[in-house]
Amino acid sequence: MSANFSKRAVSGVRNLHPYQPGKPISELERELGLSHIVKLASNENPLGISARAKAAIEKALKEVTFYPDANGFYLKQALANLLHVAMEQITLGNGSNDVLDMLVRTFVEPGDQVVCAEHCFIAFPISAQAQGADITTVPAKDFGHDLPAMQAAVNEHTKLVYLVNPNNPTGTWLRERELKTFLQSLPSEVIVVYDEAYFEYACGTPEYPNAIKLLSEFPNLVVLRTFSKAYGLAALRLGFAVSNADIADLLNRVRQPFNCNSLALAAGVAVLEDKEYLDNAVEVNRAGLMQLADGLQKLGLSPIPSLGNFLCVDLQRPARPIYEALLKEGVIVRPIGNYGLPNHVRISVGLSEHNTRCLEALAKVLA
Template sequence: MTCDIFKLATPGVQGLHPYQPGKPIEELEREYGIKNVIKLASNENPLGPSPVVLEAIRSNLKDISRYPDGNGFNLKKALAQKYGIEMDMITLGNGSNDVLELIARAFVTPTQSVVFSEYAFAVYPIVTQAIGAKAIVTPAKNWGHDLVAMQAAIREDTRLVFIANPNNPTGTWINQSSLKNFLETVPATVLVTVDEAYFEYAVENPVYPNTLEWLAFYPNLIITRTFSKAYGLAGLRVGYSISHPEVAHLLNRVRQPFNVNSLALSAATAALSDNQYIEKSVAFNFAGMQKLIQAFDEMKLPYIDSACNFVSVDVGRPVSEIYEKLLREGVIVRPVGNYGMPQHLRISIGTETENQKLIAALKKILT
């Protein structure tokens, strides 16, 4: 008996292409036979995890034969105390990507539409297409979200809007007044998810929105955040959303049991207590960013001002050849042609040594 398995999949899944993560160091070293490779492709924290986090993981290793707390009580309590919110406003996820998918699955049907911006995070079109919904992609403005265009794109069948603030892969961000004006204009039946994965790097800007203050006024607002970036826990996969309790209750109906593992729960809980680590991470990132943009200025390479832990730089030509040559120099960065940016490389901020190696390699290749 023969069967075309592909045709058994839903139409949305048939048209999908898997998300492509950054190239692993081990894979490059194996393929090219080189050593001392650096990876500046996945926006990871170059400082590694906090010592407080490592101690929490060691303390909980003995219990990994048991299921984790499916409700994540300790982590929710720590988040609630840190941000002055109620625990029933929190939904935990296996990274914030998990929560983004939960939102789409819980609220959007194949007969409805989802609005997001050009150059926005790749997960938005993936989850939209996977559930069979209509994607409405609005043109970007200066590489960032054009909220006027996004508001105009909302239709009667629109149920969800995704906004990344700051945005990946461009690093652009939306100020407080613009985002609040947008929320004022959105129908109450349209959920607005503000994806704040890079929140910790942008929050010191005085006009960056404090969206938590708005939850009492906009029950259709959902805020998503992660421990993968500034907190240095990308390998453990833990994120969360903060929303109206009724929204959180519905998200928890579709959330998989035990979707956050026990080590991730203990590590994230400990990480929230280490304010010194976050301050160090943000300062370290700022210093590294200044080094890179100074070098880009010297090389006369245009770049997009970034509020994140990466910067997207325009190399003035299709990046495939330059990307390949950087790999041969032992430097992994991220080409973002899949976002419609064929001349840009997204480069994560690394350690001082890693940043210098990237700059030297890029200068060598371009000259």
């Protein structure tokens, strides 16, 4: 007789639905036998790898038989110099999702409350549910965070509040004044997890905050960033948090040893020095957002304004059939019904020719 292992799992995991990533190109090739596929589903950098990062990886390959530096000294040093923080304030992760999970495991026990917004990045509630947290999801306002309502949801059991700026998958953003007002309204022991995965794309926008500059004023703030987006290292899984040193010390107690591999660490140091690459990525994204927004509006659609490297758009009908029809045209976008938006898709910015291909395919299937 076989055992019922589901009953042996912790309660938070039994009813958990796993994260659904964007469909890989190789999977669509296997399923439909297509080639020349355009993937605009996972908010990846379309430029390819930085030449400096590639050279650093090739050099690091010589030592791939050795374990990596468990403390990531040189990457922490480079980040500390760039961000004007102490190395002791930095926690490295296997992607920023890894650090997000560390925060939940470090501070949340079963029955503790966490607060997040409707339509927020789904990795946070997944980690919180697995830990047995009581998740309070505050309804969105104009597809973004309703900060007064989130503040009102905080109670004596609240451990973490999660903000995403710009928000994924909707692209909406918080202004510095409203962020500071929100932080000032919270009890000092409530930790605010502030996810800036798309910071490099957004940081030139008037009133958009640089939360790392707020750390000295708000020691309960933890800022997450990543190398997966503008820095073009998604496959290497490299992210980090900046916080006060006490929080970083606690996170590093639960951080898995060698969670960042040698190739990622070397590439991260190198790409931080490649300002030309970053500037080009930001400019390509700026032009691509305009191209996609203009093309979608010509199709009679109204995308949500975005500061990320993607647009979220209401197709005015169930999105899943449109998504599947686009797959047959060799175009991968992201349906986001699992975010409570069944009529919306999220379209990542690609190169100009990728964006054109997507718009043409969308016009075809909508017709």
